[in-house]
Amino acid sequence: xxxxxxxxxxxxxxxxxxxxxxxxxxxxxxxxxxxxxxxxxxxxxxxxxxxxxxxxxxxxxxxxxxxxxxxxxxxxxxxxxxxxxxxxxxxxxxxxxxxxxxxxxxxxxxxxxxxxxxxxxxxxxxxxxxxxxxxxxxxxxxxxxxxxxxxxxxxxxxxxxxxxxxxxxxxxxxxxxxxxxxxxxxxxxxxxxxxxxxxxxxxxxxxxxxxxxxxxxxxxxxxxxxxxxxxxxxxxxxxxxxxxxxxxxxxxxxxxxxxxxxxxxxxxxxxxxxxxxxxxxxxxxxxxxxxxxxxxxxxxxxxxxxxxxxxxxxxxxxxxxxxxxxxxxxxxxxxx
Amino acid sequence: xxxxxxxxxxxxxxxxxxxxxxxxxxxxxxxxxxxxxxxxxxxxxxxxxxxxxxxxxxxxxxxxxxxxxxxxxxxxxxxxxxxxxxxxxxxxxxxxxxxxxxxxxxxxxxxxxxxxxxxxxxxxxxxxxxxxxxxxxxxxxxxxxxxxxxxxxxxxxxxxxxxxxxxxxxxxxxxxxxxxxxxxxxxxxxxxxxxxxxxxxxxxxxxxxxxxxxxxxxxxxxxxxxxxxxxxxxxxxxxxxxxxxxxxxxxxxxxxxxxxxxxxxxxxxxxxxxxxxxxxxxxxxxxxxxxxxxxxxxxxxxxxxxxxxxxxxxxxxxxxxxxxxxxxxxxxxxxxxxxxxxxxxxxxxxxxxxxxxxxxxxxxxxxxxxxxxxxxxxxxxxxxxxxxxxxxxxxxxxxxxxxxxxxxxxxxxxxxxxxxxxxx
Numbered sequence: 001x002x003x004x005x006x007x008x009x010x011x012x013x014x015x016x017x018x019x020x021x022x023x024x025x026x027x028x029x030x031x032x033x034x035x036x037x038x039x040x041x042x043x044x045x046x047x048x049x050x051x052x053x054x055x056x057x058x059x060x061x062x063x064x065x066x067x068x069x070x071x072x073x074x075x076x077x078x079x080x081x082x083x084x085x086x087x088x089x090x091x092x093x094x095x096x097x098x099x100x101x102x103x104x105x106x107x108x109x110x111x112x113x114x115x116x117x118x119x120x121x122x123x124x125x126x127x128x129x130x131x132x133x134x135x136x137x138x139x140x141x142x143x144x145x146x147x148x149x150x151x152x153x154x155x156x157x158x159x160x161x162x163x164x165x166x167x168x169x170x171x172x173x174x175x176x177x178x179x180x181x182x183x184x185x186x187x188x189x190x191x192x193x194x195x196x197x198x199x200x201x202x203x204x205x206x207x208x209x210x211x212x213x214x215x216x217x218x219x220x221x222x223x224x225x226x227x228x229x230x231x232x233x234x235x236x237x238x239x240x241x242x243x244x245x246x247x248x249x250x251x252x253x254x255x256x257x258x259x260x261x262x263x264x265x266x267x268x269x270x271x272x273x274x275x276x277x278x279x280x281x282x283x284x285x286x287x288x289x290x291x292x293x294x295x296x297x298x299x300x301x302x303x304x305x306x307x308x309x310x311x312x313x314x315x316x317x318x319x320x321x322x323x324x325x326x327x328x329x330x331x332x333x334x335x336x
Numbered sequence: 337x338x339x340x341x342x343x344x345x346x347x348x349x350x351x352x353x354x355x356x357x358x359x360x361x362x363x364x365x366x367x368x369x370x371x372x373x374x375x376x377x378x379x380x381x382x383x384x385x386x387x388x389x390x391x392x393x394x395x396x397x398x399x400x401x402x403x404x405x406x407x408x409x410x411x412x413x414x415x416x417x418x419x420x421x422x423x424x425x426x427x428x429x430x431x432x433x434x435x436x437x438x439x440x441x442x443x444x445x446x447x448x449x450x451x452x453x454x455x456x457x458x459x460x461x462x463x464x465x466x467x468x469x470x471x472x473x474x475x476x477x478x479x480x481x482x483x484x485x486x487x488x489x490x491x492x493x494x495x496x497x498x499x500x501x502x503x504x505x506x507x508x509x510x511x512x513x514x515x516x517x518x519x520x521x522x523x524x525x526x527x528x529x530x531x532x533x534x535x536x537x538x539x540x541x542x543x544x545x546x547x548x549x550x551x552x553x554x555x556x557x558x559x560x561x562x563x564x565x566x567x568x569x570x571x572x573x574x575x576x577x578x579x580x581x582x583x584x585x586x587x588x589x590x591x592x593x594x595x596x597x598x599x600x601x602x603x604x605x606x607x608x609x610x611x612x613x614x615x616x617x618x619x620x621x622x623x624x625x626x627x628x629x630x631x632x633x634x635x636x637x638x639x640x641x642x643x644x645x646x647x648x649x650x651x652x653x654x655x656x657x658x659x660x661x662x663x664x665x666x667x668x669x670x671x672x673x674x675x676x677x678x679x680x681x682x683x684x685x686x687x688x689x690x691x692x693x694x695x696x697x698x699x700x701x702x703x704x705x706x707x708x709x710x711x712x713x714x715x716x717x718x719x720x721x722x723x724x725x726x727x728x729x730x731x732x733x734x735x736x737x738x739x740x741x742x743x744x745x746x747x748x749x750x751x752x753x754x755x756x757x758x759x760x
Contacts (some may be wrong), residue, residue, distance in 0.1 A: 154605070155600060155605055155608035155609070156600040156601075156603050156604065156605045156608065159599075159600035159601055159608075160454075160543070160600070160601055160603065163454075163455065163543075163601055164543055193609075193610075193646075194646070195607060195608045195609050195610065195644075195646045196608050196609075198607065198643075198644045199599070199600045199607045199608050199644060202428070202599065202607075202641060202644060203600075203601075224427060227429065227432070228429070229427075229429065229668055230427050230429075230668060230669070232669070
């Protein structure tokens with residue numbers, strides 16, 4: 001299945017979800033649409049979190065994004081910790097493979113063989129070295145995977161290093177202009193509690209959560225541009241064997257869900273003991289009515305000036321059973 | 337009090353009084369000793385610092401938070417020597433605005449600033465401060481915003497529900513009468529560069545200060561917090577905010593702003609795990625910071641991502657250790673976004689705590705339903721008093737309790753189509 005519409009079913013209630021896409025509807029070709037999603041994903045820079053799970057794996061999407069970056073001429077560094085280098089490079093063409101700079105921490109993570117191939121300091125040392133690079137031009141750093149790093153490094157150190165890595169381009173003090181850095185991190189969300197995942201989400205500029213139905217994969221993309229409202233989007237896709245991205249329509253929407261019995265739309269204006277719909281005459285009559293608690297000048301005059309029937313004020317007193325009506329002064333009995 | 341003091345000096349030296357009377361025709365009273373300076377004046381002379389005013393309740397010295405509406409909710413302003421804690425909203429869009437308002441107010445009032453962050457460079461934060469609105473064009477610009485928003489309905493005086501017109505109104509938009517306290521800002525413009533350069537500010541950016549990230553700490557404070565505390569202490573001491581330099585020319589306030597305290601970027605893992613080793617690091621920091629603030633002329637604003645803190649007990653402790661706590665809750669991504677009651681607003685503001693300083697009671701406002709809205713140029717805070725009757729558009733009624741009970745049996749079927757407000 002090739003081609004598709006960008007408007008996918010259920011968008012999250014964000015409302016401001018569709019960003020920069022719909023006018024391109026029919027004019028551009030299919031390649032235009034494919035690159036649009038990639039561009040929007042990769043254009044933001046900073047940290048992109050790919051959250052996958054057991055059912056929907058994210059490494060193929062990671063490789064598709066790596067391929068796109070490599071084809072556009074950027075430097076690509078890969079920190080491979082979970083799978084071997086041969087397995088990771090499988091499926092890429094030779095020219096792409098030549099452009100990838102692979103740091104292998106799978107074969108010998110603790111540097112026991114002491115061959116001197118791996119960088120000192122382990123993965124953290126490699127990341128810190130990448131922070132200090134000075135060559136211009138945009139660079140993409142793929143972390144495979146962030147889960148492995150979270151399990152081997154303290155979370156705070158990892159967060160600080162990722163922040164330093166992804167915000168490298170913002171310091172203008174360097175003499176050489178450093179290009180934009182993009183960090184793609186693969187995170188297996190089932191391995192971690194809400195704490196680390198929340199901490200990394202707050203650092204990330206883009207989050208892609210993978211899900212889907214039986215036959216199709218969907219990516220729920222959340223873009224957090226600084227100082228702007230975050231935008232949500234859901235995109236259905238599939239990855240072709242050569243790791244190019246293919247966008248698809250969503251699955252056919254089922255028949256509209258039957259109305260929830262709890263939210264029955266009852267017209268509340270029926271079966272009332274009073275009238276809610278007034279005619280024009282009734283409305284005028286109501287507006288001209290003086291309310292009993294409104295203190296108007298006429299009422300004030302009426303209160304101040306006693307009416308013709310009332311000379312003085314009357315007190316109406318009905319004695320209670322416990323009231324003592326004896327007019328005597330009880331203090332008269334005292335002998336003072 | 338001033339009269340009594342001068343009377344005392346005058347009575348003791350009648351001779352000098354008589355001779356002085358012939359010399360100076362203004363007054364025959366003479367001050368006895370040399371003029372006392374600094375803090376010795378006590379009740380004789382009120383120390384007036386730019387940008388502050390005494391509270392009408394208890395005379396506490398207050399500074400403005402930058403938002404006059406927030407000042408009104410906090411009882412006039414933020415007391416000098418206290419901490420204002422802002423609980424960040426989920427995507428951290430609105431809390432930086434309050435942070436920037438506080439700092440911009442400091443620049444306009446001429447206070448010294450101390451900006452600390454682990455995420456952004458303080459110089460960049462200062463570049464993004466909003467521009468102040470001057471009195472002459474303020475009204476014109478703000479009226480555009482207000483006119484678009486006001487509906488003709490709100491001008492109708494209520495006949496039956498007239499008690500709701502007695503509700504305290506939020507401070508209307510307009511230039512304040514005294515321009516020394518509480519200014520308005522335009523978020524769409526940046527503060528002029530010369531104002532930043534003319535101001536005195538200190539920045540603390542944690543990634544630059546971390547000399548050895550893998551150093552073992554002996555005390556239980558996280559490395560980042562320790563550095564920050566030392567930095568603040570140095571500034572307070574060197575610049576004399578705690579009275580340690582008596583020949584200081586003029587008293588000034590130090591405004592401290594700390595961004596994203598408690599996030600993993602400060603080296604604290606309360607956001608990462610529930611049972612962390614250094615769970616008391618943040619609370620110790622707040623305790624020590626408050627001690628520093630109480631002994632100096634300073635006010636502090638802290639934004640904290642409390643929605644990320646895993647252990648809820650820490651949030652309670654942090655709230656107790658701060659003086660004023662304001663929580664922001666934005667509607668983005670939550671189900672409240674589609675609620676018609678909230679459709680004009682961007683989020684809710686919760687005033688969680690107001691301090692009782694030298695007092696038995698605090699200045700809480702009666703109405704608790706506060707919402708905020710970010711317009712193009714302003715950040716406004718309003719009471720939610722949106723009442724909709726169904727069927728009638730020109731008069732607002734309340735559906736009383738009797739009606740509520742009548743329809744309660746249908747399991748509240750029209751929850752979304754109108755709003756019920758309880759009368760207070």
